[in-house]
Amino acid sequence: MTLEEKKKRVREALKRLRKAYPVTGPFVEWSNPLELVVGTALSAQCTDERVNIVTRELFKKYRSAKDYADADQGVLEKEIYSTGFYRNKAKNLRGMGRVLVEEFGGKVPETLDGLLKLPGISNKTAYIVLAKAFGKMEGLAVDTHVFRLAPRLGWSTAKTPERMSRELGELFPKGDYLDVNEYLITHGRAVCSPRSPKCGECVLADICPSAGKIL
Secondary structure, three states, X not given: OOHHHHXXXXXHHHHHHHHHOOOOOOOOOOOOHHHHHHHXXXXXXXXXXXXXXXXXXXXXXXXXXXXXXXXXXXXXXXXXXXXXXXXXXXXXXXXXXXXXXXXXXXXXXXXXXXXXXXXXXXXXXXXXXXXXXXOOOOOOOOOHHHHHHHHHOOOOOOOOXXXXXXXXXXXXXXXXXXXXXXXXXXXHHHOOOOOOOOHHHOOOHHHOOOOOOOO
16 A cells, blocks of 8 residues: 555545544543643543543642642642552642743743653643644644554554654644544544454444454
């Protein structure tokens, strides 16, 4: 298959997913860039639904970067306990607050390099924040769903999220980067599950090389 043929196939797949899922998600709920950074950081190894339950109260208390910088480690651990890995996440949130205050005037930076200076922020998280909060498509975010589905669909054979992000980024226009992430997450939750994908219900079955082959 040539690159152009592959591009045509993946874009047809995204077109079908957009039609199949008028509503995507649920995803992390936020009302400003700081909330998005915090919520996305907390979502590591945790469901977005659980994160949203926790942040409904958290965001009432911690309204600025300084609030996180000044937070008590033990108290913050208890407040985010149910998101898992709470000790490290609390440490990262406090460190994030300090970096934002000391280097960015308390504001979330609008650049990839700036975001990557924040503790606990990976390329994946940074790409999501840049796309959602600032409308900047700097890279295609590869989370566990994308990393699982892209090989099944024949879109990428990359063995690392970083490499897969680059490969997928070459197949889609930048304007589609966020949609690719969100529609694959939604499809992965609804149909293309890890162990028992519902290939008989899948809108991509006729263009998926793995359809009917996964036990």
